[in-house]
Amino acid sequence: MxxxxxxxxxxxxxxxxxxxxxxxxxxxxxxxxxxxxxxxxxxxxxxxxxxxxxxxxxxxxxxxxxxxxxxxxxxxxxxxxxxxxxxxxxxxxxQRRTHRFYKCPDCKQTVRVPKGRGKICITCPKCRKEFVRRS
Ligand SMILES: [Zn+2]
Known part of the structure; x- marks a missing residue:
């Protein structure tokens, strides 16, 4: 069979x-x-x-x-x-309680930052672009 x-x-x-x-x-x-x-x-x-x-x-x-x-x-x-x-x-x-996730406005790379630090300047690890976000 x-x-x-x-x-x-x-x-x-x-x-x-x-x-x-x-x-x-x-x-x-x-x-x-x-x-x-x-x-x-x-x-x-x-x-x-x-x-x-x-x-x-x-x-x-x-x-x-x-x-x-x-x-x-x-x-x-x-x-x-x-x-x-x-x-x-x-x-x-x-990680939603400890970190925030932002997209780089230039290269769309997701960047993880610790929460609760107020306004911070984030540097994209990929293209070095700096942008300000609330953490
Ligand atoms: Zn970038």
């Missing part, structure tokens, strides 16, 4: 990170759509779920492996960027 499956899948693309993510999405959407009897608007989730499922199957059985690989790479990069952003937000939230 397994061998048969392997032979069937050879030359096809199969499952990657993006498929796993889409699978979870399909599941979530289908579960949400179960409440459509309660709120008819939710039936749209059923159709989105079905479309995603079809797209996922298309990716799995696709023979254009380089194109699918490229899609997956894009997805993995995007996910990585979100993880980094989320991590930064968490760190910032943890």
């Amino acid at each position: 397994r061998e048969k499956m392997q032979r069937f899948m050879s030359g096809r693309y199969g499952v990657d990170e993006l498929s796993k993510f889409l699978n979870i999405f399909v599941l979530v959407f289908l579960v949400i759509s179960m409440f459509a009897g309660w709120l008819p608007l939710l039936s749209i989730f059923y159709w989105i779920g079905i479309v995603l499922m079809i797209y996922n199957c298309f990716r799995m059985f696709s023979r254009n492996t380089s194109k699918r690989y490229e899609e997956n790479q894009k997805f993995v990069n995007m996910r990585y960027r979100y993880v980094v952003k989320w991590d930064r937000m968490k760190k910032r939230f943890a």
Whole structure:
């Protein structure tokens, strides 16, 4: 059975990170759509779920492996960027009582300063631009 499956899948693309993510999405959407009897608007989730499922199957059985690989790479990069952003937000939230965060008006670099020092002159560590803010 397994061998048969392997032979069937050879030359096809199969499952990657993006498929796993889409699978979870399909599941979530289908579960949400179960409440459509309660709120008819939710039936749209059923159709989105079905479309995603079809797209996922298309990716799995696709023979254009380089194109699918490229899609997956894009997805993995995007996910990585979100993880980094989320991590930064968490760190910032943890320091919200002791520090303030300002963006440099020139290069948009975020600068962290200790709170409660009144008006201070901040020097951007990246471009050396000075700007005054309340801390
Ligand atoms: Zn700067």
